[in-house]
Amino acid sequence: MDAIVRKTSQTMQPDETNRPSREEAEAAVETLLRWIGEDPSREGLLDTPRRVVKAYEELFSGYRQEPASILNRTFDEVAGYDDMVLLKNIDFTSHCEHHMVPIIGKAHVAYLPNGGRVVGLSKIPRIVEVYARRLQTQEALTEQIAGIIDGALGARGVAVMLEAEHMCMSMRGIRTKGSTTITTSFYGTFRDDKSEQTRFLTMVGAK
Ligand SMILES: [Zn+2]
Structure with a gap:
């Protein structure tokens, strides 16, 4: 039996047309690294912007799922x-x-x-x-x-x-x-x- 699903304001759809690119998101992480006093070009941080954006993709995946x-x-x-x-x-x-x-x-x-x-x-x-x-x-x-x-x-x-x-x-x-x-x-x-x-x-x- 299928339940009748009530649409509510909780079922938000992200605006894909205005979504920044992955490169823009990675550049933002690099900016934050420089802002806290880090050197994003040092070896340990070279891959960090890419990893952070990938982690965010998973940690905030709820925006692209429909709970109902x-x-x-x-x-x-x-x-x-x-x-x-x-x-x-x-x-x-x-x-x-x-x-x-x-x-x-x-x-x-x-x-x-x-x-x-x-x-x-x-x-x-x-x-x-x-x-x-x-x-x-x-x-x-x-x-x-x-x-x-x-x-x-x-x-x-x-x-x-x-x-x-x-x-x-x-x-x-x-x-x-x-x-x-x-x-x-x-x-x-x-x-x-x-x-x-x-x-x-x-x-x-x-x-
Ligand atoms: Zn807080």
């Missing part, structure tokens, strides 16, 4: 199962949109199937990854994951919790090493029924 298409195949042969489906401890690495420095954490994602309609378990970590591989705030990332699952699955409820360390806080400025930021987003039953919300929080070990 990951969830467009659902199935209902689950013997009438309609209780919570929870994926705990999904590792993710994202980058903060303010400093382009890593955000490293874990996502816990749960939904309550509607009419026994479920999605392949591997699809949930892929959703987390597509949004994580963009520049993010933790708040927006949390909301985007919950929103797309709510929209695409028509679930009775969706709960998302992210626990993450922000390297821009750990490595610079106030240096709050080891501190984690927790964000949550609840839709449907998880928002309206406090006992269901508590059950989710207990299962993820937050309560």
Whole structure:
């Protein structure tokens, strides 16, 4: 059974016509190297601009993937199962949109199937990854994951919790090493029924 996929502002398409060339991107990295006081012509750095651009291609590949298409195949042969489906401890690495420095954490994602309609378990970590591989705030990332699952699955409820360390806080400025930021987003039953919300929080070990 195919879910009806709701288009949202989260499904952004990059502007390919104005995209800088790979050479321009590599030149920008070389400029940054010179700006921090390096000599881009020394042997160890000769290949660095090329490597950085290649790494960025992977780390920010989420702009060229359509999250809704990951969830467009659902199935209902689950013997009438309609209780919570929870994926705990999904590792993710994202980058903060303010400093382009890593955000490293874990996502816990749960939904309550509607009419026994479920999605392949591997699809949930892929959703987390597509949004994580963009520049993010933790708040927006949390909301985007919950929103797309709510929209695409028509679930009775969706709960998302992210626990993450922000390297821009750990490595610079106030240096709050080891501190984690927790964000949550609840839709449907998880928002309206406090006992269901508590059950989710207990299962993820937050309560
Ligand atoms: Zn930051």
